[in-house]
Every structure is written in C-alpha cells, then in structure tokens.
Amino acid sequence: MVNKTVPPTFGLVAGLGVGAGIFYYRSLVKALLADGISPRILMVHADVKRVMAHAQARETHALATYLRDLLQQLADGGVQVATIPAFSPQICAQELANLTPLPLIDLLDAIVAEVNRLNWMRLAIFGARVTIETRLFGRLEAIEVVDLDPAELDAVSTIYSCIVENERASAEEESTLQTLAHSLIARHRLDGILLAGTDLSFVFTPERTSFSHIDGARVHIDAIHKSLIAYPVP
Structure with missing residues (x-):
C-alpha cells in the first residue's frame, strides 16, 4: 500500500553545479510540503570539474564508475531512490544503469x-x-x-x-x-x-x-x- 505521508528517502547527486542542486532541492521541498508531506532528502556532493572533464572527453566508463560510487554513498545513508540532476553526466547513462546501486528517476x-x-x-x-x-x-x-x-x-x-x-x-x-x-x-x-x-x-x-x-x-x-x-x- 502506498503511504503518502511518509515518502521514500530520496537522494540527490548535487554539485553539478551548486546552483542547480539547490534549485532541485528547493523545488522538491516546496512541492512536497504543498502536499502535506515532510521530505526525506539526502545529498552527496560531486566534483563538477571532474564530471565535466570525463563528459567532454567521452570517458563514459570512468564517469559511470565515479557516479556509482557517489550513489553508493547515498545508498549507505538509507536512500531508496535517487537522481542525478544534471545533463552532461547523462552521456554515461547506459553504463551507469548497469552499475547503479539505486533505482534512478531518469532525466x-x-x-x-x-x-x-x-x-x-x-x-x-x-x-x-x-x-x-x-x-x-x-x-x-x-x-x-x-x-x-x-x-x-x-x-x-x-x-x-x-x-x-x-x-x-x-x-x-x-x-x-x-x-x-x-x-x-x-x-x-x-x-x-x-x-x-x-x-x-x-x-x-x-x-x-x-x-x-x-x-x-x-x-x-x-x-x-x-x-x-x-x-x-x-
């Protein structure tokens, strides 16, 4: 049975860049509070320069491995579902799908x-x-x-x-x-x-x-x- 008063613990891979992560966080908190739901959100900070360098060089395996490790940190913290709120990392989406420890809400x-x-x-x-x-x-x-x-x-x-x-x-x-x-x-x-x-x-x-x-x-x-x-x- 779906419990609409207790949402799943949600994970954000933030820092890609900082303003975008804050935008996602604020928008989701506002939307969930409007539903009468207290959000449960964990964030992990990514190195945007490293991510962009991998993406520009089309180093998809290295990028997917790095993102997997960040998602594992979220999973270790009790996150049940996560997302990567940035476009450039999507270049490794297929490889990451085979590595991710968490279900992802796909951009x-x-x-x-x-x-x-x-x-x-x-x-x-x-x-x-x-x-x-x-x-x-x-x-x-x-x-x-x-x-x-x-x-x-x-x-x-x-x-x-x-x-x-x-x-x-x-x-x-x-x-x-x-x-x-x-x-x-x-x-x-x-x-x-x-x-x-x-x-x-x-x-x-x-x-x-x-x-x-x-x-x-x-x-x-x-x-x-x-x-x-x-x-x-x-």
Whole structure:
C-alpha cells in the first residue's frame, strides 16, 4: 500500500553545479510540503570539474564508475531512490544503469516524454557543449534536432559554462541567449528550444522567458515529485 505521508528517502547527486542542486532541492521541498508531506532528502556532493572533464572527453566508463560510487554513498545513508540532476553526466547513462546501486528517476526519460506529449517535431538545444553535440545523447531520434552553427554553439556553451560557475547569468548573457532563441525559432521554424541545462532553469523562469521552450530541469523535477508521492514505502 502506498503511504503518502511518509515518502521514500530520496537522494540527490548535487554539485553539478551548486546552483542547480539547490534549485532541485528547493523545488522538491516546496512541492512536497504543498502536499502535506515532510521530505526525506539526502545529498552527496560531486566534483563538477571532474564530471565535466570525463563528459567532454567521452570517458563514459570512468564517469559511470565515479557516479556509482557517489550513489553508493547515498545508498549507505538509507536512500531508496535517487537522481542525478544534471545533463552532461547523462552521456554515461547506459553504463551507469548497469552499475547503479539505486533505482534512478531518469532525466532524459522525463524530457522525451514531455517532447512527445507536446508533439514537438523540430527543436534546437541549449546547454553544455556535450549535450548539444550529442543531440541529448541520442535520445531524440524521432525528432528533428537543428544543429547550431559553430559560432552559435561556441556562444551557447561558453555562456552556459559561465552560468554554472557563477550560479547566475549577466544581463548581457541572458539577452544573447534570448535573442538567439528567437532567431533560431524564426529561421528554422522550430517548435521551440529545449533548455537542456539545469542551471538554465533559474535564468529562464517561466515569467521571464519570451520564447517557446521546454525547461528540462523543471520537467524532471515534476517527474520526481510525481514519483515520490506514488512510491511504495515498506
């Protein structure tokens, strides 16, 4: 029987970057408290520079092994279900699935489901370079993903790296991304932009985003929330 007053102990691999982990934590606590549920959340801190280096070098086995060890720390602390609230680590998702000591609420599954729900057929991606270059790690096979040109890719990936490092975007950085989004949508007749970077979520809030978009992190948070309130606790 599902117990909706005692959620499972949930684990977050935080630090990828710090602002994104805090965003997930605050959003989940707010959603669960609104349901009258007291959250049970444990976090472990990841080395973002190490993760990004492995991801950029496509060192998937090394990255999966590192993430497995972090997830094991959460499991040792009593966590029952976990997630990795970041996009770049998803490059090793298949290998990690064979190593993880915990069930994971998958970021990419949630996004693909939302793209399908909205019946989007043509989009561009904003996020880290590895996320853009791999077209969301090959998970959008049925969708036409429009590639950014080299200058656009450099601009988006550089700005995103700055946002991760500074936990904020400057007015100029935000304006550059907004302008580029509108240009891409008009030029390529896109359904919209997929925001595939967790740190983009606290820059492009719903009330401040003027272009058609899917916010991957917010979609994932909603999926986590739904999973936690439905998760069977012994």
